[in-house]
Amino acid sequence: MTPTIQVDSLTRTFKGRPAVDQVSFRVEPGEVFGLLGPNGAGKTTLVRLLNGLLEPTGGTATVFGMDAATQGEAIRKRTGVLTETPSLYERLPAIENLRFFGTMYGVPANELGPRINQLLTFFELDARGHDRPGGFSKGMKQRLALARALLHNPELLFFDEPTSGLDPEAARSVDDLIARLSRESGRTIMLCTHNLEEAQRLCSRIGVINRGKLLAFGTPAELARDLWQGTWVDVTLNPAPTTELIQAVKGLSVALNTQVAGEHLAVQVESPKNIPALIAGIVNAGGQIMKVLPREYSLEEIYFKVQEGES
Amino acid sequence: MNWRIIRAIAWKDLQEVRQNRMAWSPMLILPIIFCIIIPGIVLVGGPSLMASDPNAGTDMMDDMQMLMGILPPDLAAQIQGMNGAQVVAYFVLALMFAPMFLIMPLMTSSVIGAESFVGEKERKTIEALLYTPASDRDLFFGKLLAAVVPALLVAWGSFLLYTLVLNTLGWPIMGRIWFPTPAWLPMMLWLAPAFALLGLLASILISSRVNSFMEAYQLTGILVIPVVLLMVGQVSGLLYVGPSLIFGLGLVVWLVNLGLLALALRVFSRKALFGASP
Ligand SMILES: Nc1ncnc2c1ncn2[C@@H]1O[C@H](COP(=O)(O)OP(=O)(O)OP(=O)(O)O)[C@@H](O)[C@H]1O
Ligand SMILES: [Mg+2]
Numbered sequence: 001m002t003p004t005i006q007v008d009s010l011t012r013t014f015k016g017r018p019a020v021d022q023v024s025f026r027v028e029p030g031e032v033f034g035l036l037g038p039n040g041a042g043k044t045t046l047v048r049l050l051n052g053l054l055e056p057t058g059g060t061a062t063v064f065g066m067d068a069a070t071q072g073e074a075i076r077k078r079t080g081v082l083t084e085t086p087s088l089y090e091r092l093p094a095i096e097n098l099r100f101f102g103t104m105y106g107v108p109a110n111e112l113g114p115r116i117n118q119l120l121t122f123f124e125l126d127a128r129g130h131d132r133p134g135g136f137s138k139g140m141k142q143r144l145a146l147a148r149a150l151l152h153n154p155e156l157l158f159f160d161e162p163t164s165g166l167d168p169e170a171a172r173s174v175d176d177l178i179a180r181l182s183r184e185s186g187r188t189i190m191l192c193t194h195n196l197e198e199a200q201r202l203c204s205r206i207g208v209i210n211r212g213k214l215l216a217f218g219t220p221a222e223l224a225r226d227l228w229q230g231t232w233v234d235v236t237l238n239p240a241p242t243t244e245l246i247q248a249v250k251g252l253s254v255a256l257n258t259q260v261a262g263e264h265l266a267v268q269v270e271s272p273k274n275i276p277a278l279i280a281g282i283v284n285a286g287g288q289i290m291k292v293l294p295r296e297y298s299l300e301e302i303y304f305k306v307q308e309g310e311s
Numbered sequence: 312m313n314w315r316i317i318r319a320i321a322w323k324d325l326q327e328v329r330q331n332r333m334a335w336s337p338m339l340i341l342p343i344i345f346c347i348i349i350p351g352i353v354l355v356g357g358p359s360l361m362a363s364d365p366n367a368g369t370d371m372m373d374d375m376q377m378l379m380g381i382l383p384p385d386l387a388a389q390i391q392g393m394n395g396a397q398v399v400a401y402f403v404l405a406l407m408f409a410p411m412f413l414i415m416p417l418m419t420s421s422v423i424g425a426e427s428f429v430g431e432k433e434r435k436t437i438e439a440l441l442y443t444p445a446s447d448r449d450l451f452f453g454k455l456l457a458a459v460v461p462a463l464l465v466a467w468g469s470f471l472l473y474t475l476v477l478n479t480l481g482w483p484i485m486g487r488i489w490f491p492t493p494a495w496l497p498m499m500l501w502l503a504p505a506f507a508l509l510g511l512l513a514s515i516l517i518s519s520r521v522n523s524f525m526e527a528y529q530l531t532g533i534l535v536i537p538v539v540l541l542m543v544g545q546v547s548g549l550l551y552v553g554p555s556l557i558f559g560l561g562l563v564v565w566l567v568n569l570g571l572l573a574l575a576l577r578v579f580s581r582k583a584l585f586g587a588s589p
Contacts, residue, residue: 014586048585051442052581053441053442053581053582053585054581054582054585054586055582055586072581073444073446074444076442076443076444077444079442081439081442083438083439083442084438085435085438087435087436087437087438087439087440088436088439089323089327089436090434091326091327091330091331092323092326092327092330096323096326100319100323101439101443103315103316103319104316104319104320104440104443104444104445105443105444106444145439148439
């Protein structure tokens with residue numbers, strides 16, 4: 001199957017300064033891909049490049065197997081973008097905004113009316129359709145912009161910081177909508193964000209970008225394994241381990257590293273496959289195990305570890 | 312070219328302009344001044360002033376004799392046999408003010424052009440527009456249409472109003488339907504559209520360099536200069552703007568437009584818009 005997005009050594013410079021620097025990755029159909037990075041990392045530039053709004057300085061980007069630099073028009077027919085600012089015509093009623101964009105995306109005239117009504121209802125804006133978005137709250141504007149991105153039923157959606165500036169409740173409802181879009185319709189989604197918690201909740205795979213460089217790419221578990229080499233396992237014993245027991249554990253061939261804190265043992269093994277052997281070793285040495293927990297890294301830990309490695 | 316898209320953009324832009332009083336109020340005020348107020352002063356106020364000063368008429372006739380000597384023959388033929396009040400009306404309304412009817416479409420189109428091209432940049436709405444599949448060319452021509460149509464409506468609407476006012480208020484002086492004079496039809500049908508497009512293209516090109524509507528608005532004011540020069544030339548008697556000069560001038564403006572259009576099409580591309588530093 002052709003990947004939905006395939007990027008190879010993609011580079012874009014502005015006045016000699018790279019905004020996107022030798023980036024390579026691919027996104028498979030149906031995936032929710034999160035692009036994480038601080039301000040100015042190059043996220044928006046990457047979305048523009050993928051939609052053919054910018055000429056790459058080097059490398060290639062293909063979307064649906066088409067070259068983004070030359071076939072932008074055909075790509076944009078099948079993508080929907082939630083831009084960083086809602087980018088609405090604030091002086092035109094909500095319905096007129098949607099009607100205009102529906103026409104621009106080539107939605108047939110006879111389908112447009114019902115489609116607009118359906119989306120306004122879905123986003124709980126049906127009572128405000130004739131009002132101008134100039135007077136909407138940020139959350140409402142964001143939902144209207146989401147409706148606009150979905151008018152033409154795009155297969156690939158780009159969300160550029162969809163919850164920035166929203167209060168926690170509005171942010172959560174936008175996040176829920178994104179999750180629903182992915183779950184119910186199997187759309188491919190690329191989510192740009194600097195909100196780690198949001199990425200953790202929504203994304204199956206993550207790319208961490210900073211100063212235009214893609215520093216890490218994979219599922220959170222893959223990233224953790226690459227970053228911390230091996231799996232740390234937290235073992236709780238009762239009674240607390242004796243010196244002999246600790247020596248015995250350190251002597252086990254599967255234990256690469258061992259740390260002690262009271263009744264807790266933290267042992268690094270090569271992979272989760274070695275956990276049974278580690279438990280057997282501890283039990284054989286007379287340890288009484290209460291709890292075994294393979295350590296999972298939060299996206300936040302991953303993110304900061306990656307950024308730290310860079311500086 | 313996708314006509315449905317071009318029409319949608321033009322329609323959307325016009326609805327937005329309608330909401331921006333800054334953009335459309337000049338289009339309303341200028342025609343009222345030039346089509347009603349000034350002709351009223353010249354045709355009603357002028358003669359009554361002359362009537363109160365018995366010498367004015369004779370002075371005028373002396374000046375006229377002198378004028379006839381230096382006027383281009385075409386023009387002299389036109390005012391042959393007119394009395395003082397008729398000559399004044401003819402000079403002021405049919406000659407001096409003619410360039411105003413070029414300035415009006417030029418201003419209208421450049422103001423709407425600035426509003427629709429820079430306005431979108433300024434309000435950051437252009438981004439969503441550029442993410443649509445509409446081609447650069449369709450976007451461009453939609454916006455062009457949004458500015459040219461009202462400019463021509465303003466120009467031709469004002470011209471009709473002017474004709475009406477000049478012939479009714481002028482009846483006591485002229486005693487006949489005297490307007491439009493021969494130069495006006497080619498001016499309104501050939502030169503005015505050329506100026507409307509000139510104003511628009513210039514404002515689009517200026518817009519691509521600036522980031523606010525006010526800046527673009529002020530810069531396009533420069534365009535009025537050639538028209539003012541034309542006016543000065545005419546009033547000073549250096550040149551008579553007759554049908555042949557209008558045709559020639561129009562040809563030049565249309566050719567300039569062609570060049571500007573090619574340039575504007577190149578400037579107005581997604582990749583140029585985003586590639587440029589904000
Ligand atoms: N048109 C442009 N001209 C010059 N520099 C630009 C242009 N567009 C982007 N840049 C630069 O490229 C870099 C990446 O910008 P980009 O907007 O892609 O970052 P981002 O990850 O989206 O940041 P944010 O989280 O703030 O939205 C920044 O340093 C920015 O200043
Ligand atoms: Mg951004």
